[in-house]
Amino acid sequence: xxxxxxxxxxxxxxxxxxxxxxxSGEHEVSLASAQSIIDNIDQTQYEVVPIGITKEGEWIVxxxxxxxxxxxxxxxxxxxxxxxxxxxxxxxxxxxSPDEQQVGERSREQAITAVRLAELDVIFPVLHGTYGxxxxxxxxxxxxxxxxxxxxxxxxxxxxxKVIAKNIFVAHGLPxxxxxxxxxxxxxxxxxxxxxxxxxxxxxxxxxxxxxxxxSVGISKAHDRTELxxxxxxxxxxxxxxxxxxxxxxxxxxxxxxxxxxxxxxxxGEVVPCREFYDYQAKYIDDDSELLxxxxxxxxxxxxxxxMAVAAYKALDCAGMARSDFLxxxxxxxxxxxxxxxxxxxxxxxxxxxxxxATGLSYPELIDRLIExxxxxxxxxxxxxxxxxxxxxx
Numbered sequence: 024x025x026x027x028x029x030x031x032x033x034x035x036x037x038x039x040x041x042x043x044x045x046x047s048g049e050h051e052v053s054l055a056s057a058q059s060i061i062d063n064i065d066q067t068q069y070e071v072v073p074i075g076i077t078k079e080g081e082w083i084v085x086x087x088x089x090x091x092x093x094x095x096x097x098x099x100x101x102x103x104x105x106x107x108x109x110x111x112x113x114x115x116x117x118x119x120s121p122d123e124q125q126v127g128e129r130s131r132e133q134a135i136t137a138v139r140l141a142e143l144d145v146i147f148p149v150l151h152g153t154y155g156x157x158x159x160x161x162x163x164x165x166x167x168x169x170x171x172x173x174x175x176x177x178x179x180x181x182x183x184x185k186v187i188a189k190n191i192f193v194a195h196g197l198p199x200x201x202x203x204x205x206x207x208x209x210x211x212x213x214x215x216x217x218x219x220x221x222x223x224x225x226x227x228x229x230x231x232x233x234x235x236x237x238x239s240v241g242i243s244k245a246h247d248r249t250e251l252x253x254x255x256x257x258x259x260x261x262x263x264x265x266x267x268x269x270x271x272x273x274x275x276x277x278x279x280x281x282x283x284x285x286x287x288x289x290x291x292g293e294v295v296p297c298r299e300f301y302d303y304q305a306k307y308i309d310d311d312s313e314l315l316x317x318x319x320x321x322x323x324x325x326x327x328x329x330x331m332a333v334a335a336y337k338a339l340d341c342a343g344m345a346r347s348d349f350l351x352x353x354x355x356x357x358x359x360x361x362x363x364x365x366x367x368x369x370x371x372x373x374x375x376x377x378x379x380x381a382t383g384l385s386y387p388e389l390i391d392r393l394i395e396x397x398x399x400x401x402x403x404x405x406x407x408x409x410x411x412x413x414x415x416x417x
Contacts, residue, residue, distance in 0.1 A: 109168025
């Protein structure tokens with residue numbers, strides 16, 4: 024358990040900022056995940072500060088940020104900012120106020136004042152998708168000097184970009200299905216040429232995905248040429264880079280990973296979607312999809328999928344947590360790395376916490392461990408020198 028001290032008491036609750044919402048197509052999923060974490064964290068050990076980010080990118084605290092984001096009315100909450108300055112660590116309210124020293128015929132000049140709202144020990148980002156899972160917020164947290172749960176800038180960005188992740192997996196000898204990459208600009212400029220290039224390299228069916236998004240947002244399956252244009256149009260709404268992957272008859276296997284330099288893998292689970300594939304509707308709206316925990320696999324396949332999950336995690340230099348997703352070919356039995364999610368879903372039906380629970384780590388214990396890993400990684404990075412002085416005569 025992480026404990027901190029201050030001048031007023033020997034021990035105090037660790038202050039955890041839970042960061043959710045954001046400028047992403049997965050905004051609503053983030054709210055559900057964050058609410059689940061807030062409901063399950065041990066509030067006798069932790070002081071929880073909910074921090075909402077609106078769809079426009081405004082940070083809000085106080086009142087009920089979750090309710091504010093759900094309703095779209097943020098008036099009861101205060102605007103907040105995290106400064107990229109470790110000497111002013113914490114959340115600040117930046118506001119304009121009249122400068123009483125300058126009152127003239129013109130309206131009063133506005134002076135900027137900053138009021139500290141909270142000093143945070145650890146931030147738990149629960150921001151799925153763009154502007155949260157892609158290394159952007161992680162970069163801000165690094166500059167601010169605040170420990171945070173999950174992967175760093177590089178791993179977050181690499182895992183978020185399905186093309187970069189696949190390139191890294193291939194370099195590390197991990198199998199990925201054949202795929203093609205196109206840009207939104209190329210698709211809109213010359214649709215016929217794009218369709219022809221896809222058909223030259225991949226047989227139908229194919230899956231079309233935005234390169235940088237998760238929760239199956241913008242993903243569709245094209246069975247033939249008539250379905251491909253709509254699939255490309257949909258994916259192009261969410262990203263400038265599109266991935267087209269070979270479709271196979273596959274079982275969907277998932278493994279949760281936990282740790283920093285010495286990560287461990289949970290038992291694998293299997294998703295049996297209620298629809299043709301595990302899309303957004305099947306994940307978060309319908310209740311008919313099955314989560315088989317543990318996955319009905321033989322011992323050899325179970326061991327291999329856990330080994331590959333850790334290998335994929337290490338290949339991207341992940342930290343804290345991630346979920347590795349695999350496709351197991353129903354015909355050949357081949358195992359393929361699909362993707363790795365650095366901020367996996369934390370809702371009550373999400374695989375990441377359910378797999379750890381089945382492996383022997385309860386939801387509250389999982390949250391404890393993730394916070395400990397965040398502090399461990401922060402302290403490890405703090406050992407690195409950030410200045411260099413040339414010694415005379417060297």
